[in-house]
Amino acid sequence: DASFENLARQFQHLPLIDRLPNCFPDVNPVDIYRAHITSILSDITGADKSVIYPVLQWTATLDKGDLMLAIPALRIKGKPDDLGKQWLEKWPGSPLVETPVHNGAFLSFFFKAEPMAKTVIPMALQHRTDFGSNPANGLRDQNDPSKGRQKIVVEFSSPNIAKPFHAGHLRSTIIGGFLANLYRSAGWDVVTVNYLGDWGKQYGVLALGFEKYGNEEELVKDPINHLFHVYVKISKEVAEEKEQAEKLKAEGKEEEAQKILDEGVDEKARSYFKKMTEGDEQAIALWKRFRDYSIERYKQTYARLNIHFDEYSGESKVSEDEMQQAAAKLKEMGLAHEDRGALLMDFTKSVPGKEGKSLGKAILRKKDGTALYLTRDISELINRYERYKFDKMIYVIASEQDLHVKQFFKIVRLMGRDDIADKCQHVNFGLVLGMSTRKGTVKFLNDILRDVGEHMHEVMKKNEDKYSQVEDPEQIADRLGISSVMVQDMNGKRINNYTFDLSRMTSFEGDTGPYLQYAHARLCSINRKAVLSDEDIAGADLTLLTEPMAINLLRVIAQWPDVVQNVLKTLEPTTILTYLFKLTHTLSTSYSHLRIVGSEPEVMKARLALYNSARVVLFNGMRLLGLTPVERM
Numbered sequence: 001d002a003s004f005e006n007l008a009r010q011f012q013h014l015p016l017i018d019r020l021p022n023c024f025p026d027v028n029p030v031d032i033y034r035a036h037i038t039s040i041l042s043d044i045t046g047a048d049k050s051v052i053y054p055v056l057q058w059t060a061t062l063d064k065g066d067l068m069l070a071i072p073a074l075r076i077k078g079k080p081d082d083l084g085k086q087w088l089e090k091w092p093g094s095p096l097v098e099t100p101v102h103n104g105a106f107l108s109f110f111f112k113a114e115p116m117a118k119t120v121i122p123m124a125l126q127h128r129t130d131f132g133s134n135p136a137n138g139l140r141d142q143n144d145p146s147k148g149r150q151k152i153v154v155e156f157s158s159p160n161i162a163k164p165f166h167a168g169h170l171r172s173t174i175i176g177g178f179l180a181n182l183y184r185s186a187g188w189d190v191v192t193v194n195y196l197g198d199w200g201k202q203y204g205v206l207a208l209g210f211e212k213y214g215n216e217e218e219l220v221k222d223p224i225n226h227l228f229h230v231y232v233k234i235s236k237e238v239a240e241e242k243e244q245a246e247k248l249k250a251e252g253k254e255e256e257a258q259k260i261l262d263e264g265v266d267e268k269a270r271s272y273f274k275k276m277t278e279g280d281e282q283a284i285a286l287w288k289r290f291r292d293y294s295i296e297r298y299k300q301t302y303a304r305l306n307i308h309f310d311e312y313s314g315e316s317k318v319s320e321d322e323m324q325q326a327a328a329k330l331k332e333m334g335l336a337h338e339d340r341g342a343l344l345m346d347f348t349k350s351v352p353g354k355e356g357k358s359l360g361k362a363i364l365r366k367k368d369g370t371a372l373y374l375t376r377d378i379s380e381l382i383n384r385y386e387r388y389k390f391d392k393m394i395y396v397i398a399s400e401q402d403l404h405v406k407q408f409f410k411i412v413r414l415m416g417r418d419d420i421a422d423k424c425q426h427v428n429f430g431l432v433l434g435m436s437t438r439k440g441t442v443k444f445l446n447d448i449l450r451d452v453g454e455h456m457h458e459v460m461k462k463n464e465d466k467y468s469q470v471e472d473p474e475q476i477a478d479r480l481g482i483s484s485v486m487v488q489d490m491n492g493k494r495i496n497n498y499t500f501d502l503s504r505m506t507s508f509e510g511d512t513g514p515y516l517q518y519a520h521a522r523l524c525s526i527n528r529k530a531v532l533s534d535e536d537i538a539g540a541d542l543t544l545l546t547e548p549m550a551i552n553l554l555r556v557i558a559q560w561p562d563v564v565q566n567v568l569k570t571l572e573p574t575t576i577l578t579y580l581f582k583l584t585h586t587l588s589t590s591y592s593h594l595r596i597v598g599s600e601p602e603v604m605k606a607r608l609a610l611y612n613s614a615r616v617v618l619f620n621g622m623r624l625l626g627l628t629p630v631e632r633m
């Protein structure tokens with residue numbers, strides 16, 4: 001049993017492992033070492049434990065040790081190099097860690113292999129799918145679970161009905177799904193919200209288009225594509241109308257031009273949408289069907305990405321009344337002013353200095369009285385807070401909308417709701433370049449996934465031997481395709497742009513989704529072929545893991561819960577991916593050194609325990625990212 005209590009008992013002769021804030025020895029093996037090293041360092045240096053503990057950092061590469069200390073971080077007088085020397089002389093020796101390695105301003109700590117194996121492997125194998133998750137993180141009070149968990153709302157994906165689900169929505173979906181998983185694993189109460197673009201004059205245009213070009217059967221069969229095609233056709237009419245009117249105007253035929261505009265689709269759409277805002281039953285019923293069918297179809301796609309939304313919200317859900325009230329309040333406070341019939345927010349006047357300048361101006365209400373995207377976001381946020389009383393709210397929106405988000409966060413503050421704005425965070429991301437599908441440039445998520453899946457299927461067919469052994473190649477190809485897209489998306493920092501590259505992302509070489517899947521399937525196959533029972537593995541003699549390869553693999557596995565803990569600060573999926581690639585590279589170099597087949601039975605058990613721990617970590621990491629690990633391929 002790897003529990004904290006047992007360890008404490010096992011190493012009774014150690015300075016007692018204290019319970020420090022953010023120390024989770026029951027679920028994070030590295031924290032056991034952190035607490036232990038903290039204890040020793042505190043005795044040697046006289047520094048307070050609360051100062052030492054948080055600055056014992058993890059290392060990027062194993063040659064830097066398992067934990068590292070930057071000596072100046074302890075804020076003790078003296079030259080770091082001298083201090084390091086003095087402390088080393090006083091190092092008492094420890095059953096858990098080697099004598100630290102001193103290098104200038106740094107001390108590196110290397111964990112002793114045997115106790116590490118006895119801690120990490122049983123923990124990974126017993127906690128299984130929970131290894132790496134830390135439910136205490138989300139508690140309101142780490143020392144008192146009865147005070148309950150914190151609540152987070154994550155808003156992501158948020159496509160627009162009847163418009164393409166473009167790369168921005170794809171990134172938001174992937175990153176948002178990951179964040180929801182991350183917070184869930186950290187013990188938060190997570191609510192996922194999809195804020196659909198489902199309101200505005202364009203739904204008047206769409207309804208008119210449907211009258212003209214719509215087809216019931218098609219709508220039911222493939223709502224997303226059908227509505228899009230209807231929308232494209234009718235939009236063309238609108239554009240032609242405008243062009244014609246411009247031409248007439250240029251010829252001086254003002255009256256004729258006006259007549260075209262007054263009787264045209266655009267004007268009809270405006271009044272149709274007006275009917276919708278006034279609650280006209282028929283108009284609403286048609287729009288609701290568009291919305292419902294689209295959501296139904298989205299849900300199927302989201303399910304393939306292991307994503308679920310607790311709430312389908314949308315711009316349509318924001319009440320006109322509330323928006324008018326919010327606008328009126330801003331006007332009353334002297335923050336917004338009327339300008340030629342529109343209500344305008346001039347940040348350059350209401351917010352001093354640079355910030356005001358960068359926020360610029362924004363329209364809250366158009367001259368015809370309709371509210372806008374910005375105003376809706378303000379009301380929706382205030383409503384959401386009333387509804388969920390969240391402790392934190394994350395918006396996963398493209399960096400193209402940075403200004404929009406800054407503006408509406410600021411307006412909420414100006415309205416006196418710092419309490420809400422303080423809890424909000426914008427998680428942004430860069431562009432996807434060069435994305436197109438075989439059918440052309442329209443990029444619906446389903447088309448992308450289909451194309452990538454088919455491509456993966458072709459790649460698999462090239463290896464005839466293997467292909468013939470796969471039970472359901474189409475399903476596997478689909479999973480591999482989805483993994484390709486997701487891993488490519490999460491491989492860099494969120495803010496970076498990347499180029500959609502079908503052949504690179506579907507390759508089995510390099511840091512790709514298929515490579516991760518392959519690594520997982522290989523571990524599954526090793527486990528299958530060894531035919532050992534769980535009891536056999538649990539009873540393995542872990543002191544037999546002595547090879548440097550085995551120890552390195554173990555050290556990487558030990559880092560997993562700490563990696564997850566760190567991602568909660570950065571909210572960067574690439575942190576997880578970089579780690580998983582480190583793990584899979586370490587694995588691939590160890591197979592030839594740490595064979596299972598042909599080894600002594602006891603060695604076999606110990607090695608399988610090690611490989612199975614790696615499999616647990618790889619599985620959990622892939623799940624956290626939103627992937628579906630495959631067992632054979």
Ligand code: ARG
Binds near residue numbers: 155397
């Ligand atoms: N539907 C919007 C778009 O496609 C994204 C919505 C983002 N969320 C928000 N609260 N503004 O651009």
